[in-house]
Amino acid sequence: MADDVKALSAQLAQDPASLVFLRLGELLRQRGQLDAAHRVALGGLERHPHLADAHDLYARVLADKRDYERAFDEWDMALRIAPAHVGALKGLAFLYFKVGDVAQAVSHLEAAQRAAPDDPGIIQAVALVRGGQTSAAASGLGIERVPEPPPAARGAAPLEETRVFAGLEGAQEGLLLLDASGRVLGGALRDPGGRDVSEPVAAYLAGVSQEAARSAKLLGLGTWTGLSAEGRQGHVHLAQPTPEALLLVVRDRSVPMGRLAIIAQRAAQAAQRWLEQQG
Amino acid sequence: MTAAGFGRALDLVTRVRGVRGAMLVSAADGLVVADQLMEGIKGPAVAALAGSLASRLGRAMTAAGVGESVFWHLQGSGGALLVVPAASGILVVAVAEPEVNVGLVRLELLRAAEAVA
Numbered sequence: 001m002a003d004d005v006k007a008l009s010a011q012l013a014q015d016p017a018s019l020v021f022l023r024l025g026e027l028l029r030q031r032g033q034l035d036a037a038h039r040v041a042l043g044g045l046e047r048h049p050h051l052a053d054a055h056d057l058y059a060r061v062l063a064d065k066r067d068y069e070r071a072f073d074e075w076d077m078a079l080r081i082a083p084a085h086v087g088a089l090k091g092l093a094f095l096y097f098k099v100g101d102v103a104q105a106v107s108h109l110e111a112a113q114r115a116a117p118d119d120p121g122i123i124q125a126v127a128l129v130r131g132g133q134t135s136a137a138a139s140g141l142g143i144e145r146v147p148e149p150p151p152a153a154r155g156a157a158p159l160e161e162t163r164v165f166a167g168l169e170g171a172q173e174g175l176l177l178l179d180a181s182g183r184v185l186g187g188a189l190r191d192p193g194g195r196d197v198s199e200p201v202a203a204y205l206a207g208v209s210q211e212a213a214r215s216a217k218l219l220g221l222g223t224w225t226g227l228s229a230e231g232r233q234g235h236v237h238l239a240q241p242t243p244e245a246l247l248l249v250v251r252d253r254s255v256p257m258g259r260l261a262i263i264a265q266r267a268a269q270a271a272q273r274w275l276e277q278q279g
Numbered sequence: 280m281t282a283a284g285f286g287r288a289l290d291l292v293t294r295v296r297g298v299r300g301a302m303l304v305s306a307a308d309g310l311v312v313a314d315q316l317m318e319g320i321k322g323p324a325v326a327a328l329a330g331s332l333a334s335r336l337g338r339a340m341t342a343a344g345v346g347e348s349v350f351w352h353l354q355g356s357g358g359a360l361l362v363v364p365a366a367s368g369i370l371v372v373a374v375a376e377p378e379v380n381v382g383l384v385r386l387e388l389l390r391a392a393e394a395v396a
Contacts, residue, residue, distance in 0.1 A: 221355025
C-alpha cells in the first residue's frame with residue numbers, strides 16, 4: 001500500500017492537474033494519514049473547485065477529523081454540483097445520524113439508494129434504520145474511520161449544557177449561550193490552553209446586546225443581526241437567538257469570518273429551539 | 280498628528296462606495312477626535328457607544344484567548360458599523376450601507392489605523 005501511495009504521489013507530481021489526487025487522498029485517509037490526506041484533498045479542490053468528487057473527498061477527511069460543520073458544507077456543495085452524488089448523500093446521512101435527525105438521515109439514504117440501488121453499504125444502512133439500529137447504520141456507511149472517544153473522555157459538562165448545541169462542532173469549547181445579565185445558559189468556552197473561560201467571558205459580554213441595539217438604533221441600522229470580530233489569535237461572532245439571550249461563537253483564525261457567521265446561524269437556531277423548550 | 284492628517288486618514292475610508300461616514304474615536308473615553316459624517320448621524324453618541332462596545336468586546340476577546348481585536352463589524356438590517364482599533368488608542372470607525380463591500384472597508388480602515396498610529 002505504501003508503494004501505491006508513492007506511485008500515486010509520483011503521478012500527481014508529474015501532472016498536478018490530474019484527478020489522481022482523488023485516489024491518493026482517499027488512500028491516505030483510509031491509512032489514517034489525515035494531515036496528508038487533508039493537504040492532498042485541499043490541493044485537488046483548489047484546482048477542481050467544481051468537481052463534486054473533490055468536495056466529497058475533502059468532506060470525508062474533515063469528517064474523519066471530526067470537523068463536522070465543514071464536512072457538512074463540503075457535502076452540501078457536492079450535492080449542489082451533482083444532486084445525485086452518492087458519496088455526498090451518504091455523508092450527509094451520516095451527519096444527520098450523528099445529530100439524531102433520523103428522518104433527514106433516512107431521506108438522504110433513500111436518495112442515495114435511488115442513485116445507487118446496488119450499493120451494499122446503503123442497503124445495509126437502510127435495513128438497520130428500519131430495524132431501529134441507527135448507530136449501527138451510521139457506522140455501516142463507512143464514513144468515519146476514527147473511533148469516537150469514550151464518554152468519560154468528553155468532559156463532565158452538565159447534561160443541560162450539552163443539550164443546547166448537541167451535535168454542533170465545538171459545543172463544549174467554542175459555543176456559549178448567555179442571558180442579558182452575563183450568566184451562562186449553555187455551551188462552554190475554552191481558551192487555547194484548555195481552561196474553561198465561559199463565566200468571565202459571559203460576564204464581560206453582559207450588556208453588549210443592549211449597547212449593540214442602541215448603536216444600531218442611533219445609526220439607523222435597524223435591528224442588529226450580528227457582531228463579528230477578528231482577533232489576533234481567533235475570530236468571534238455574536239448573535240441574538242432571542243431578545244433575552246446572546247450567543248457567542250469562537251473559532252481559531254483558520255475559520256474565515258463568513259463561515260463563522262454560518263456556524264453562528266446554525267447554533268442560533270439550536271439555541272432558539274432549546275430556549276423554547278426551557279420556556 | 281495634524282487635523283489635515285486625520286482628514287487624510289478618514290478620506291481613505293469615506294471614499295469607499297456605500298460608506299456614510301467615518302470617525303476617529305478615543306478608545307479610552309469614547310470622544311470624537313475627528314469625523315466626516317453624513318447629515319443626521321449623531322457622531323458623539325455613536326462614538327461613545329462604539330468606545331464602550333469596543334471596550335467590552337476587547338475584554339471578552341482577551342478572556343476567550345483570541346487576543347486583541349483587530350477588526351469588528353456590527354451588522355444591522357439597514358447598515359453596518361465597522362471598527363478597527365489603532366495602536367495609538369484611537370478607534371477608526373465607519374458607518375456604512377448594508378450592501379457595502381465589507382472586505383474593502385476593512386482594508387481601508389486598517390490603512391487609516393496605520394496612518395493615525
